[in-house]
Amino acid sequence: MPESISCMIQPLKSKSQASNSKTMIKITLPDGSVREYAQGSTGMDIALSISEGLARNVLAAKVNGKVQDASLPINEDSEVALLTWNDTDGKQTFWHSSAHLLAEALEALYPGTKFGIGPAIENGFYYDIDMGEKSLSQDDFKKIEDKMLELARQKNEFSRKAVSKADAIGYFTEKNDEYKLELIDGLEDGSITFYSQGNFTDLCRGPHIPNTGFIKAVKLMSVAGAYWRGDEKRKQMTRVYAITFPKQKELDEYLHLLEEAKRRDHRKLGKELDLFAFSEKVGMGLPLWLPKGAMLRERLENFLRRAQVRAGYSPVVTPHIGSKQLYVTSGHYAKYGADSFKPIHTPDENEEFLLKPMNCPHHCEIFKTKPRSYRDLPLRLAEFGTVYRYEQSGELHGLTRVRGFTQDDAHIFCTSDQVEEEFMKVIDLVLYVFKALGFENFSAQISLRDPENKEKYIGSDQDWEKAENAIIKSAAAKGLPTVVELGEAAFYGPKLDFMVKDALGRKWQLGTIQVDYQLPQRFELEYTGSDNQKHCPVMIHRAPFGSLERFIAILIENTAGNFPLWLSPEQLAILPISEKYENYANELFLRLQEVDLRGYVDHRDEKIGRKIRDAEVSKVPFMLIVGEKESAEGMVSVRKKGEGDLGMMLVEQFITLAQEEINKNILRF
CATH class of the missing domain: 3.30.980.10 (Threonyl-trna Synthetase; Chain A, domain 2)
Structure with a gap:
């Protein structure tokens, strides 16, 4: 035991001895157990009473939520957690x-x-x-x-x-x-x-x-x-x-x-794999998606679109700008200030437009385009909407912190009785996305209002309580491991944030689901209920990816650029041994395109070893080598990244092999 700890620790008196000379206080430990100690006992005293091993590892104590020295006295009934290196x-x-x-x-x-x-x-x-x-x-x-x-x-x-x-x-x-x-x-x-x-x-x-x-x-x-x-x-x-x-x-x-982490850095891999780039002339924080990156994005979007259609969502598209009044109505303009909303100049000086920083006000206006009945609800509107937010130049970081990004946004308009069921359905969708893309190590954070600082938020206490209870009950019903964070709610409602741990053990906030009673009221949304009276719907905001840019950055780093076959921009490289076999290579390329297998033919005048190495560096999952025998017999010699030579097989056999791997990895919602 370190000398400085042992000299601080004094043998505790028995309860009977202590009660004769000192007032006793009740200490509640994290496991819920309650122990009595003499008033003025320290966190280290409590640790020693449990075990010397614990005392040797205690770094500090958290007393009633406040971290303090383990040597400071505790003078009243308290909740105490003894902090070690294993605690944040x-x-x-x-x-x-x-x-x-x-x-x-x-x-x-x-x-x-x-x-x-x-x-x-x-x-x-x-x-x-x-x-x-x-x-x-x-x-x-x-x-x-x-x-x-x-x-x-x-x-x-x-x-x-x-x-x-x-x-x-x-x-x-x-x-x-x-x-x-x-x-x-x-x-x-x-x-x-x-x-x-x-x-x-x-x-x-x-x-x-x-x-x-x-x-x-x-x-x-x-x-x-x-x-x-x-x-x-x-x-x-x-x-x-x-x-x-x-x-x-x-x-x-x-x-x-x-x-x-350096090896997996998405900025480094994004450049090496020709996925995205930035240009000073275009502007800081505004990514340019190159052909391979655009294919990757498209695959992700199509994957979620299919799931959303099956889940009853309707696609919508809204403009990249909106009038200032739109954001005044939503409350965003007052909340984030004029500094966050830069006007777009038009020839008419009476017009004032702003770059769209979020999609929800536009979707509220879509709800208002015609009368709604309770039979129309829940109404689920989904959009891959690009939004723009001003970030300080020093805070920009690759794709994880940008000024223009695309959200896989959707808003569900429902009755108050439908909130919990709809919320749980969104949880199912988020879990499906994470599982399909290999993010299975995560926790869920319930972000609530700060009860000591309610002026930061809009809406009544009653609405907030209903929204918070809906999230807590839905998360519990789904058996999600959750932590509660006070003060992390959006200004208009509480939310459930999904914190994903990647291959390096780093935590990232990805998907989010929010319950909102406020925006429907501010936009005066209404539907006719079964009682033939007008009612205001509840709004659920959700984005399983969060933003495509941030999600792709984390996906690149989590996989080190080795994407699953179904998602890979280029699934295969056809490598003719010499120019004599290029016609066969081209015919093979067209055949594989017919079955939705993507790739390219390497027509370069290079030796086959160099072509294989370059395809490996580009992280192409399959290499199909074609020469005299393959051309004559309608076959391919197959190499798989990370596994090496799989031997020669018929083209149809390879197609079956590739399709089985795709079907094995991409789940159905």
Whole structure:
């Protein structure tokens, strides 16, 4: 057991002993069990009472939803979770503490360094520093890493101390660190804490891990420039990115995943496989789909169109623009502001059009094109609609963050009695899409209103409660593994977001389903009920892919560009050994086209080995080699990517082989 932990842990008194001297409090653990402890017991005390093994691994404690040091006292009945490396909050605490260790190492190696902020991020942490005239490069990384590990081995405790604002100002004035002084200026007296470990003290709210000894593996990842507080008018600091782990093995595995991620990067593969491109003249964040990429998109669209037709959806098409009044009515204009909606100029100065940022207002207007009856409901309208949203240039990233993207959008208009049934049918459709495309490792996030900040949302509490209950009940009925996130709802309604884990263990938000009582009211939609009275329908928004661009990016990375045969833009390459067999190759190509097998004939004057290698690099699933014997006997020699030579077979045998693989992999909805 680390010394710093063992010295903190005191044997707990028995309940009878404690009750004689201290007030007892009730602690509810994540499994629902309730235990009694003396008032003032710490998270570490609770861990030790469960097992020494747990205590050795506790990094922090979550008390009534707030993460704090495991050494802080708990003085009232509380819900307590003990956080380890296996918990997201545990990792975040570990990495924030590692940022302090990095700062300690930098201060020791480069005296006079000034420090900005050092938060944990999704993977690791960074610290913004000002080294004056000095500069930092990758050549310095090893020295800094070694110093961090040297300091970590000292197992110095992270000690917390409350300080007055005057004392905090005095400390950093003496240290001549204007960045910390600026941060202190925005803090209230009585709310300021310092954390110290070894010879380093920092302004920090915490929490932190018990001691530096938990940090066993360190890797500095990169350095970059970062303006202080994100203001380009302020000084540019040096941002040092790093990551740490409690075991060297975990760092090695992480670095291997990074290399694998580079190999699978959709931007790299998109270029190599001729799927998509970007042009500065066209505009940043506006992808150009090349022929192979367009074929891939078309296959995905047709796949979902077929499923939607069988599920009772009707296709619609709406314009790429809409009048300003459309978005004023929907509430989007007021919510996202004029900065997000740029006008499109026309010769008539009285006209004001906007690029379409979403399809739902257009679909509301389609509902209004004629009187509706309860017999018409549910009405399911589907569109592959391209929308446009302004993203900051620094946030654009390949296909995952673009300014123009196509949603596999649909809106279901139904009665309130039909909401749960329709919602469950959409869940079925999303699950079908994920299974057919190999995304079977996922969780579902129920995104609800923030009850403390209701002014962010439109609509009555009653409507929100009905919408939220419909989602919760539908997800439970389908047996979905779910987590609830408060404050993640859309401004007009709650939603169910599908978080997919890819081959590298990364999580992505793909499909989404939303229940909306608000837009139908804002657009004054109505139908005649069985009681011959007018009623307002409920609207369900859904997009199983989310957006084609983002979905394809994740699909490329998940498969490393090795698409299933039914989806592959080019399913086969016909490789004649020499020009003497090109006529046979061309006849074969036409025969395969007749049965909807796509590919090309490699007419280049290259040796067959080069043609095979190039087809492999292009990730073509099948290579059909034709020479004298194949031509004479109406056969093909077949190679399959990843499996090698399958031998010679009749053309019809190959067609059967390919079609069986397609039928095996593409499911029917």
